[in-house]
Amino acid sequence: MNESISNLWSIPLFIIIPILAAILLNVLYSRKRAISVTAAVSSLALIVVSVLSPFGFHWFTGQPAVLPTGGYTYRADLLGWNLALEYYYGPLQQIAIFLASVLLLFVVLIAINSLKKNTGTYISLLFLTFMSAAIVIMVNDFYHLWIGVEIGSLIVAGVVLATGEAVSQKAALKYTFFSALSGAGLAIALALILGVTGYANISDAIIAMPLNDASLASVLYVAFGFTVLSWIYAGGLAPIHPLKADVYGSAFPHATILLQTQSKLMLVAIGLVILRLFGTLPFAKEVMLSVSVLTMMIGVVMAMLQTDFRWTLAYLIVSHSGLVTLGISLGTVQGIIGGLFQAVNDVVYMSVLLLACEGIYYFGRGTSIKTVSGIAKRAPWLAVAAIIGAFAASGVPPFNGFQSEIILIQASLNYGMPELAIVVLMVSVTTFIALFKGIYNIFLRPDDAPQAGEKQGMPVPRMLYVCLAALIFITILFGVYPQLAINFLNEAALKVVYIPWVP
């Protein structure tokens, strides 16, 4: 690995390009052609930067401690040479940001036709969503982590509001009210950790952590509780899942792609931080495990009850977040690889399903399984895409969901918890049932409305099919060659387990 000592050129670009694009798009406001050119060029630039960039660090204050041999160390006891506010760009960050920017490109291209006015403002919010996800996945200090989570939650409200429906306005209001709790909790956790260890940087804090001091242990537990609270909030885990599912279900389906990417990346990033900092505390992993098991099961049961395809998908996204956190909170190398790979796969196959849902939306009669039927005759390729997405989501072999779920099942068996493997199996089977209930009713049931020819709705944009084809290609690629993704994730998992102070 060619990790460089000096500040990496590419890391500021991941923040600056989205912000500049957002400002420019806000100014352009509703000039369609200029907006589409600007947005496409900016997101292409993000993809190019994420592919070309080497691995390395960026420090805002402080320096790494340099050894006489020319290498550098993470020793916190060298005064004046402390790491401080720090970003890291490694293999995990590379694949996460690459996928997120590819999805950003697709979403932006589809979103241009979605709003009659204020298109520029809406797309600038999408760029800021990407920015908050990139901040949180790259960060190695609490301060930027906190800011990223706070900005992210505010922007989610903005993206959801863009649909202009009553449901989405209510969802945005409720979600923003809760940002008070989670943001305040993360701030208090940050203050407690700063008070106990004296460092805002996570590497420094881990080394300076007074694990043997019994009088400070309770402070650490409270900090752990508040961090878990913000983790639950940012990722939509068990007690806050109704609000997050409202957010997913009431945004435009294409916007939900970016929202779920953001929350999966936040789950991975904050989960790894909790594991690195508090993994040695007793009962920490058990708390995280119970949160993820509850999320999985409640999410999937609630998905069974929905009669609208959007809401089924919304609860399934929540439930599959539980799969990601299950792998991370097992704390073994295999488990973490499984969790990270599940996050990557989840983002891809849920995007396939959400784009299919967007396609149904264009036929003009909503996405409820009671009123919509017989789409397969009019859009056969959309039906094929939705079925492939459903197979991938429920872990059928040639697609990518299978590869990560088998790693998760093996990891939980090796951990000595066969019940967790049963839960994972139950989740994938129920995902299949819930999705096919919707897909059968929407695509395959014969059209009961005799005047179906009258309500043709909008034409489905050609771009949607191109994006679906690209995403299905990635789905099958990761399903056949899982090593393509796992090679990126190995290093992060090994570092978290064996040398947690290295980002």
Next chain:
Amino acid sequence: MIELNLQFLSFMAAAVLVVIGLGGMLFLDNLIKKIIAFTLLSDGVNLALVTLGYVEGGIVSILEPGTSGAAFPTNAVLIFGPGIVLTNIVIGVSTTAVLVAVTMVLYQRYGTLKASKVLKGERK
């Protein structure tokens, strides 16, 4: 007997603010009142963070030309509270702005500010 010094009293004030804020968010029905309760909650958290760093009989942690370098690290107020709170105040203002904007839109739609009517859980 707990000594009634400034730090203890400030913690009490912060606890009162947090409890009143949470209670207001839970039990009050008016949306504007809920937003005011939210500002009280974030004020309470800010106060708690500042009080955590307070040192009895300390000095402000700004290195002025007159201050002696030796006494500064031991006497100065811990800097982490102010560092976080400064950001938290700004975030609180922007969150309040978003909340008020959404409330205005919801009022135009429903004609009422009662949370029990506006936020009724009808999904369709």
Next chain:
Amino acid sequence: MIDAFMVIAYVMVIGIAIGAVAALLQKDLLRAAFLSGAESIALAFLFQALLAPDLGLTQAIVATVLMPGIIIIGIFKTRRHEEE
């Protein structure tokens, strides 16, 4: 040994508690907004007493102008009195 500055700080602590309760008990939302602003100004004085003058200044600006301003705009666009 209590000097005048500390007395002010104690008064501010009591003022915060009373202001917070009083703001939420009002039927008139405009008065509630002003009372919460007063509570925030008391908080600014308390920040000063807790040796964080930079925060005191920021909080004073936010409490006098921004926070009540935003809420008052909201009240003027909706309604002033709480409905039964």
Next chain:
Amino acid sequence: MGSIDSLYDKVKRFVIEFTSGKGTSSAMTGYMTGELQTVAFIMILASFFRIFSVPLGIVLLAAVVGALFFFGPMIKAMERENSSGLNRVLFWVMIYFAVIIAVTLWG
């Protein structure tokens, strides 16, 4: 107590709970599958207690199976508790946070 008659009544009530209300076919299958899922899930949760002691796990499992049958369809309560009312979510978050802190502090 425990006679055939009362058991029959209980089963009848159990079935009628499903068919009343949203008794359309597509919603109905969802409710039935969801109920089965919930029952299986709660039994799995009960079996987690084998970590502490095996006999306790067996007793708890039996108790949970009895309780599930007694309290009728779980899915209605589940759906009610998972609605997105602001106060309900706030309440559950507070309970959750208290449990997390209690488990880690005194666990």
